[in-house]
Amino acid sequence: MRFLILLTCLLAACLAEKPYPCESPPLLTGGLAVSTQNEKLFTYAKYLYDAMGRRVRLMELGTYENKSFTYDVLLLYREAAMYEIHEHNRTCKKSPLKVEFQPLGIPKNASLLGQVVVGSSSGPGQGLLVNTWGGELPDKSGKYMATVTEFACIPVSSAYHTKEFGWMVTSFFNNIIGIEDPDRLNPPSFCTDAEVKEDPADFLSVFVKMN
Secondary structure, three states: OHHHHHHHHHHHHHHHOOOOOOEOOOEEEEEEEEEEOOOOEEEEEEEEEEOOOOEEEEEEEEEEOOEEEEEEEEEEOOOOEEEEEEOOOOEEEEEEOOOOOOOOEOOOOOEEEEEEEEEOOOOOOOEEEEEEEEEEOOOOOOEEEEEEEOOOOOEEEEEEEEOOOEEEEEEEEEEEEOOOOHHHHOOOHHHOOOEEOOOOOHHHHHHHHHO
């Protein structure tokens, strides 16, 4: 009985602590889904995220302006390069990456919008404690909201508002800390002589700005 009372007090103390902006784990693997308010883009992707090396790989399928697509892209922010990888015929296309790397997590200047339990707080394992934050995008092009878990700062969802596309929402799921095969964050050997493109596909430009 005393143990249950102590556990309840500890839980209450954790819930009472003021949340602070946080950084997500530097290595993450998981899935995400993206949609835009103007319904131009919807995509599902498996992602690999390396904040230390500033590398992201997205293996995705979806629709853009009512046209279906599949893409496997590697974003190398330190090299300012984007690779479109086609493993079925071992070819690549290389484009300039014209945006800055934005680490997952919550910027220090964000404002706390609220803390809630997703699911139920009636019993252990029935809910997830999350914090939602808001602020201005780094380039001042619009506003954002981001939700992360209270413990470990794992991304749950993010929403960005821009004049051109309205709200763009990303939902994260099946997140795992770490990367099982780090080599997938390097260009494949057949990308050495990649075809060079001036600009990526339109939907890729939108997608990269969002993440």
